[in-house]
Amino acid sequence: MASEFTEDVPSEEQPAAPTADVEMAEGAEGEEGGDNANNSELPYAEGGDVEPRTSFISYLTSPVVTMIVGSGGNETILTAHQALLAQSPYFAEACAAFSDDGSPRQIELASDETDSVGCFLEYLYTGDYFPKKLPGQRVLETDPALPSVDESGDQLLNHARVYTLAEKFGVEKLKSLATSKIHCVNSTAKGEIAYARYVYAYTNKDDTSIRAPVANFWATRSHTLRAEAEEEFRALCLEYPQFGYDVLTRVLDEKLKRESQSRLHPAPGSGRKRPRHSQI
Structure with missing residues (x-):
């Protein structure tokens, strides 16, 4: 919205001359401004301090942390730089227990899957993970190894696992990214179930x-x-009653909404009429 400006209207009464207290206050403000300039403080910065930008090289020069992903003989060893991992509250707490005495910096992720952790690390280093969304479109990059239609639900599950992993690690932006990719997957009824x-x-x-x-x-x-x-849908409703309840609630809410709208805006001739009696 454009700002509105008003011109100063001359007044017959002249303003009183500034007192010494006012002059001192103005002088104090001027001195503060000089101090702010010397301290490189910006007037719009909260708290007066501007955090310096962290260079990417500083992440890469931090210690390397080893992660053991999986369990039961299916462990996979992954590594990442500690400064990048510490952006996650989960890893920041784990890394805080490390010492600088040369002992191994190791974290076990026994209940997590390698592919999901790989997507998480890819996000930490690049700000995204494969497949990426095409700019300005609700479409993901094409992966020749995957079918165009997700009949099994594997593609949906990949992003869902990234979502739950981001929830565990406390990375909200990754949760939002995974959610946005879920809505880009073209799937079938069985895949959705x-x-x-x-x-x-x-x-x-x-x-x-x-x-x-x-x-x-x-x-x-x-x-x-x-x-x-139909069988899979029925089994899902029985296995997770909360799912069936949530679906039913929305169906009933939509039904009530339609009924309310029809009462407010009845269609012509929609009123109830007395039945006609046939005349013989």
Whole structure:
């Protein structure tokens, strides 16, 4: 919105001459301004201090941390620079226990999957992970190794696992990124059921950012998609009653919304009429 300017209207009364106290106050402000200039403080910076930019080389010169991912003989060893890992509250706490006596800097991630941790590390180093979203489009990069339609739900599950890992590690921006990629996957009813089962198994019931879209999807499409995977849909509802309840709640809410709108804006001739009696 454009700012409105008003011109000063001359007044017949002349303002009183500034007192010494005012002059002292103005002088003090001027001195503060000089100090701020010397301290390179910006007037719009909260607290007066501007944090210096952290160079990428400083991340790369930090100690290397070893991560053992997986368990039961399927462990994978990954490494990353400590300064990058410490951006995560989870790893910052773990790295705080390391000493500088030359002992190994090692973290065990027994319950996590290698591919998901790999996506997490790729995000730390590059700010994104494969496949990336195409600029200005709701489409992901093409991976020749993957089918164009996610029939099994594997592609959805890949991003869902990145989401839950970002939740565990406390990286909110990665959670948002994973969610945005989930909505770019072209899947089938069975793929969506596999994804819904994972979401309701591994996310908190109060996490509406990922659960609500799942329930909304099935509430608006279950009448058409159920025929493609009716047994799987039924099994999912029985296995996770909260899923069935969330879907049913949205179906009923939408029904009430339509009824409310029809009462406010009744269609012509929609009123109830007395039945006609046939005359013989």
